Amino acid sequence: MKNHTADNLMFLRKSYPNIYENIRNKQYDPEIVRIARNRGDQIVLQLADEQGRFHFMYSKYDVEVEIERWLQSIEDEVKNAHHILFFGLGLGYHLRAFIHKYPNKKIYIYEPDANILMAAIECVDLRDILKHKQVNVFALGQDDHTLLNFVKAIYDTIKGSITTIILPAYRRIHAEPIKRLQETISRFSLSYQENLRTMAALQLNWAENIILNMEKVMNSYSFAPMKDSLRGIPAVVVGSGPSLDMEIEWLRKLKNKVLIIAAGSSIQGLLYNGIKPDLVVSMDPKPNNLEIFNKISDYSIPFLFIPNIYAAISDKEWELMVHAIFSNDELSKYWLKGLGPDIAPPEFIVSSTVSGTAIQAAIYMGCSEIVMIGQDYSYPEERYYARGVNHRDNEELEGKVSKADMYVENVSGGLNKTSKQMHVLKTDIEAIFQILDYKEAYNASKIGAKINHTKIKTLEDLYYENQHVSYEEGWFHRLLIERLVPYSENNRRMLEKRIVKLKKNVEELKKTAERVKKHLGSAAYIQQERTTKDWLMQFDVLWDRFINHELQNHIYKFFLYFEYNYVSRYWTEIQLEKDLRTKINQIVKYSNVILDSFLRVTEVLEFNLETLTNKLELKG
Numbered sequence: 001m002k003n004h005t006a007d008n009l010m011f012l013r014k015s016y017p018n019i020y021e022n023i024r025n026k027q028y029d030p031e032i033v034r035i036a037r038n039r040g041d042q043i044v045l046q047l048a049d050e051q052g053r054f055h056f057m058y059s060k061y062d063v064e065v066e067i068e069r070w071l072q073s074i075e076d077e078v079k080n081a082h083h084i085l086f087f088g089l090g091l092g093y094h095l096r097a098f099i100h101k102y103p104n105k106k107i108y109i110y111e112p113d114a115n116i117l118m119a120a121i122e123c124v125d126l127r128d129i130l131k132h133k134q135v136n137v138f139a140l141g142q143d144d145h146t147l148l149n150f151v152k153a154i155y156d157t158i159k160g161s162i163t164t165i166i167l168p169a170y171r172r173i174h175a176e177p178i179k180r181l182q183e184t185i186s187r188f189s190l191s192y193q194e195n196l197r198t199m200a201a202l203q204l205n206w207a208e209n210i211i212l213n214m215e216k217v218m219n220s221y222s223f224a225p226m227k228d229s230l231r232g233i234p235a236v237v238v239g240s241g242p243s244l245d246m247e248i249e250w251l252r253k254l255k256n257k258v259l260i261i262a263a264g265s266s267i268q269g270l271l272y273n274g275i276k277p278d279l280v281v282s283m284d285p286k287p288n289n290l291e292i293f294n295k296i297s298d299y300s301i302p303f304l305f306i307p308n309i310y311a312a313i314s315d316k317e318w319e320l321m322v323h324a325i326f327s328n329d330e331l332s333k334y335w336l337k338g339l340g341p342d343i344a345p346p347e348f349i350v351s352s353t354v355s356g357t358a359i360q361a362a363i364y365m366g367c368s369e370i371v372m373i374g375q376d377y378s379y380p381e382e383r384y385y386a387r388g389v390n391h392r393d394n395e396e397l398e399g400k401v402s403k404a405d406m407y408v409e410n411v412s413g414g415l416n417k418t419s420k421q422m423h424v425l426k427t428d429i430e431a432i433f434q435i436l437d438y439k440e441a442y443n444a445s446k447i448g449a450k451i452n453h454t455k456i457k458t459l460e461d462l463y464y465e466n467q468h469v470s471y472e473e474g475w476f477h478r479l480l481i482e483r484l485v486p487y488s489e490n491n492r493r494m495l496e497k498r499i500v501k502l503k504k505n506v507e508e509l510k511k512t513a514e515r516v517k518k519h520l521g522s523a524a525y526i527q528q529e530r531t532t533k534d535w536l537m538q539f540d541v542l543w544d545r546f547i548n549h550e551l552q553n554h555i556y557k558f559f560l561y562f563e564y565n566y567v568s569r570y571w572t573e574i575q576l577e578k579d580l581r582t583k584i585n586q587i588v589k590y591s592n593v594i595l596d597s598f599l600r601v602t603e604v605l606e607f608n609l610e611t612l613t614n615k616l617e618l619k620g
Contacts, residue, residue: 001035001043001123008121015131019117019140028118035123038063043123045091045116047173057090057116057169067097074165081163082106085154087178088167089138091120092129098165099134108137108154108162112170112177142177144434147184156565203559203597204604205285205310210331211608212311214499215616217332218492220321221484222345223304228366229483234462235259235362235369236444238266238277239355241376243445244386248273250459251373257466258371259476261362264354265292265389266374267301272388277301278476281358283309283326283351291391302480304361306348307332320480324361326350330558335498339491349432353425356432359441369440371462376448377426378408378416408449411456416449426451500618503609509549509556510602516542517595520588532580539587556598563597 012020034046034054044058059066078084082105086095089111099107109130111117117140120126130138136157139150154162166178236251236258238244244251244266252275254260262270262277264284270277276298282289283306290312303318306326314321325332327347336344348360355375362370374386384397406423407415426449433441433453442457443450487495519535519542526532546552557564567590574590577583612618 003122004125005122008126011127011131012121016138019138022140023114023118023121026114026118028115028122033115033119035119043091045119047116047169057173058093063093067094070094070168071097071101078102078105078163078165081161083108083154083158083162085110085162085164086167087164087181088112088116088170088174089120089126090116090167090169091124092126094167096129099129099132103134105134106136106158107132107134108150108157109135109139110150110181111138111140112142112174112181114140142180144437147181148431148435151181151184157569202285203562203601205287206308207331207559207601207604208608209285209309209311210307210329211605211612213305213307213309213314214335214495214612216305216311216314216321217307217323217336217345218487218495220305220323221480221486222339222343223322223324223361223364224341224343224346225483225485226322226365226480227346229479230259230362231366232368233259234371234466235261235365235367236371236373236459236462237261237263237355237358237362237375238270239263239372239374239376240266240269240385240389241374241445241448242380242383242386243376243448244269244374246446247373247444247459248275250463251275253463254459254466256471256473256475257469258462259362259365259367261358262301263358263374264289265385265391267296268292268390269374269386269388271296271298279304279358279361281305281354281361282313283354283357285310287312288392289313295391302477304357306357320477322480322484324348324357324364328558328561330553331555334554335495335502338494339487343485343487343491349435351428351432353428355425356428359429359432360436363436363438369442370438371442371444371457371459372451372454373444373459375429375443375451376416376445377422377429377451378410378418378449379404379422380410380416380447382417411443411445411448411450416447418449422449496616496618499609499613499616503606503613505549505551506602506605506609509546509551510599510606512542512546512549513595513598513602516546516591517599520591520595523584523588526584532584535584536580536587543591556601559601560594560597563594567591567593 009020009024031052032048036044036046038044038056038058038060040062042058042063044056044063046054047057048054084098084105084107086107086109089095089109095107095109129135137150137153139146170178236254238251238260251260252273255275259279260275260277262280264282267277267280279302281304285308287310289310293313293316299317300319302320302322304322304324305314306324308326308329324346325336325348328350346364348357351357355372359370379401382401384401400419401417404417404419406418406420408418408423408426410416430452441454443454444457444459444462446458519539523535526535570586570590574583574586577586
């Protein structure tokens with residue numbers, strides 16, 4: 001039997017480097033999987049059950065007959081589907097036959113078992129099927145991060161729905177990974193679409209706020225020096241849900257025994273009850289977020305912000321401001337690159353709920369456990385907020401609760417009324433604990449929704465665990481002062497120069513976009529075939545100049561994520577279109593989706609960069 005390991009690994013190293021790094025210098029466990037031949041002398045695998053007995057993964061007699069029957073059994077399921085999720089690669093036999101029978105379907109492969117893949121790498125040549133044009137995504141592993149990235153990659157690619165095909169042997173041996181993948185897809189599908197809509201709706205807010213907050217970033221402190229500064233200290237992350245009212249006295253007793261973080265609007269509920277948190281976190285880019293902070297009077301609380309926050313909030317007279325950035329904020333990363341690791345702001349996973357940002361701040365500081373209160377993600381007792389949280393109109397909130405038509409399991413095993421928006425927020429929190437693999441997360445709510453990846457712990461329990469701990473008033477504020485470091489003059493000059501360069505580059509790219517736009521407009525006047533070909537050649541040159549400009553990857557693919565995501569689903573088909581007139585019409589249609597949004601965002605960037613450079617008195 002020929003050993004294909006070297007050829008397969010060389011291919012994986014080039015085409016799937018993450019999978020290569022996962023399995024390089026490893027071998028399959030012969031106590032779990034064996035390479036064998038069946039009675040038809042075909043190479044197959046044998047897998048061990050829980051008792052250590054080995055069973056054939058493929059037919060003992062004839063693999064080809066087995067696969068032919070399998071293809072017949074799935075025909076009705078897949079014949080009208082464009083996108084196929086293959087659960088299980090095995091030795092690639094099913095996939096190869098599927099590609100041969102269905103040459104136009106897009107395929108996404110998930111192999112949960114590294115032992116099976118490593119055995120396959122040794123005994124069969126996988127290169128031809130894994131590099132096939134129909135294979136769009138290939139993922140290996142059962143960890144949460146791999147699952148989420150795999151599902152995200154699918155949703156970034158597909159148009160319409162996807163059909164899942166589970167190889168027969170995998171139904172027997174991998175029931176739990178199948179369940180977890182299905183649950184991940186179910187949770188992700190709703191939040192993904194909602195997040196895309198949110199990004200599209202807020203792209204102009206983000207563009208304006210990130211630029212205007214550049215001054216505040218330079219004049220505040222990076223959160224970086226707080227890394228692991230609170231090891232051994234619990235954190236309570238406070239949300240605005242009704243359960244806060246029930247636990248407020250225990251929270252009062254926990255003051256100066258644990259770290260208390262106010263997530264967004266919960267600052268109102270805490271101050272209403274006379275509790276001053278150690279840290280307040282905010283990241284919402286919408287103007288109505290300002291109402292939260294217009295209705296408080298204490299700005300001495302340390303304030304952690306993300307640069308996309310509505311700029312008028314960071315303009316408040318905060319006594320001490322610190323900042324981190326979201327991992328998808330390419331503009332801030334582009335502007336801040338070059339800062340040393342000791343001062344570069346930490347990158348947090350983007351979250352649709354401020355509690356997600358507050359939780360990541362606690363994890364970043366090394367808190368020994370995180371206990372959440374007020375994160376109810378539902379409407380317990382037909383209520384929206386805790387007492388004292390009053391930045392939104394009561395009639396509006398009552399309307400939202402009365403119209404809610406979904407239900408979610410609560411911590412007591414009953415059901416709470418909820419909404420799609422609340423479901424998305426809950427899913428985001430669960431994803432953060434899942435991705436960061438944080439095990440000491442607790443939910444103290446007695447009435448809120450059940451939150452996956454958390455355990456139950458009341459604030460009373462937390463108090464008695466820490467009753468002998470006592471920190472002096474203002475302890476966390478003093479710790480911040482001790483550890484935080486302002487940006488040096490050299491760093492400030494570098495950042496100011498980059499603002500000037502950014503302004504020039506935006507103006508330059510806008511001119512390129514306008515030339516592309518003008519060329520698209522000329523498509524209506526094309527008459528002859530030769531002119532058509534010339535038009536396409538000229539478009540390719542102009543589009544390449546526009547789409548490969550450095551600001552595209554660094555800035556615009558962040559702000560225009562929705563548009564690029566949408567257009568990319570059609571672009572490959574456009575390139576393959578044979579009818580030139582149809583091809584041009586499609587190019588005009590989908591290029592304008594990007595260009596129109598580009599020009600809209602650029603107008604906001606230009607105006608606010610001009611405002612910023614004038615305020616900072618920058619020349620160039």
